Amino acid sequence: MPRVVFLLVPRVHLLDVAGPAQVFSTADDLGHPYTLTYVAEEPEVATVQGLVLRTETAWPSLAPDDLIVVPGWRGPTRPASAGTLRRLRDHHASGGTVAGVCAGADALGRAGLLDGRRCTTHHTVQDELARLHPRAEVVKDALYVEDDRIVTSAGVAGGIDAALHLVAARHGPRAAGEAARAMLVHMHRDGTAEQVSPLLRWRSHVDETVHRLQDLIETRFAERLPLRLLAEATGCSERTVTRLFSRATGLTPLAYQTALRLERAGHLLERGATAETAARAVGFEDARALRRLRARPGRTMHSKEASWTQAHP
Known part of the structure; x- marks a missing residue:
């Protein structure tokens, strides 16, 4: 024994x-x-x-x-x-x-x-x-x-x-x-998984407007969320939304949404989902964008790397 x-x-x-x-x-x-x-x-x-x-x-x-x-x-x-x-x-x-x-x-x-x-x-x-x-x-x-x-x-x-x-x-x-x-452990995480979830990684700031934006994105991360919608939800201009979000987190709203999508897709893949199923479940049109983004070193997108084409192929 x-x-x-x-x-x-x-x-x-x-x-x-x-x-x-x-x-x-x-x-x-x-x-x-x-x-x-x-x-x-x-x-x-x-x-x-x-x-x-x-x-x-x-x-x-x-x-x-x-x-x-x-x-x-x-x-x-x-x-x-x-x-x-x-x-x-x-x-x-x-x-x-x-x-x-x-x-x-x-x-x-x-x-x-x-x-x-x-x-x-x-x-x-x-x-x-x-x-x-x-x-x-x-x-x-x-x-x-x-x-x-x-x-x-x-x-x-x-x-x-x-x-x-x-x-x-x-x-x-x-x-x-x-x-x-x-043990009611939801999943066996792979060793290469990030220690800190995107849900927590960019939450250490004190900007309440950005926290509200993050709440909205986290709730609807699988949907298309244009800047216009985010601006209307906070009563700010689109330019102000981008400026506040980037200053508080170092990311654009889109990059943050993409990080959430990738994390959720990773969970689904580890639980046996196909790449196509996982991609569609988190809001990508097909598995190609998911594979491309997951293949990037570090998998975390920074502000300059995000584009609507990548997030919404």
Whole structure:
């Protein structure tokens, strides 16, 4: 029976532990056996959220089929002692898999496991991870990355995606899908999915007029929304709509609508829809425009790249 060992450090994030643990526990319930173990250098570990977790201080014997998961934490806590980091290295050297959730990637880096490998972490600390571990290739804005049995994820809910990925790799996509359904996770997101949805990415401004415009576009993103309609909805001129929207978000209204369409189309494709069905569901005339836009690096359209021809072929 494969074992999943969670290495906990002080001020660990509760969901970074609970999310992946729930995935493997659910997989176990569905007939894919796992034993979950929680270890730390002290018998109790306080989470950032205030809950104190009781742990083992003695490590179990590990086999190559076993998995070590290092959940993320908050603050300047050093991840683990030299002896604990050596355990991570030894497990990987013996053929085992080691995963880091969010800041847990730093522990893997301190163990030397990120050198020469691709990895990721939460978007707020990606630059810090790259600074601390310059020999690692930090992939920006990815949900999770696997490179030579080293798995790193964005953290928080991204840890669930990484765990589902590991279940799929070991037991097949159907097993991961069954676990996701049992957990009421709407979908198993691909590792290359953006960490921050367009619904949230451009919402940090304080312009209420633009927020109203975004509400309208989000509600009717599959429709043709000419500037005239947006201007009438806000009582502004078309030129003012474009100026306010671009100043607040860095995008034109059309580019924002296209980003929403691409995100929704991606969800549909991951759930088995054909390109033609997904394209028509989000407002494109056919699959050609969808394929063209999805093939662009980064997939995010900037203001100068958007045209009515692309959005409404």
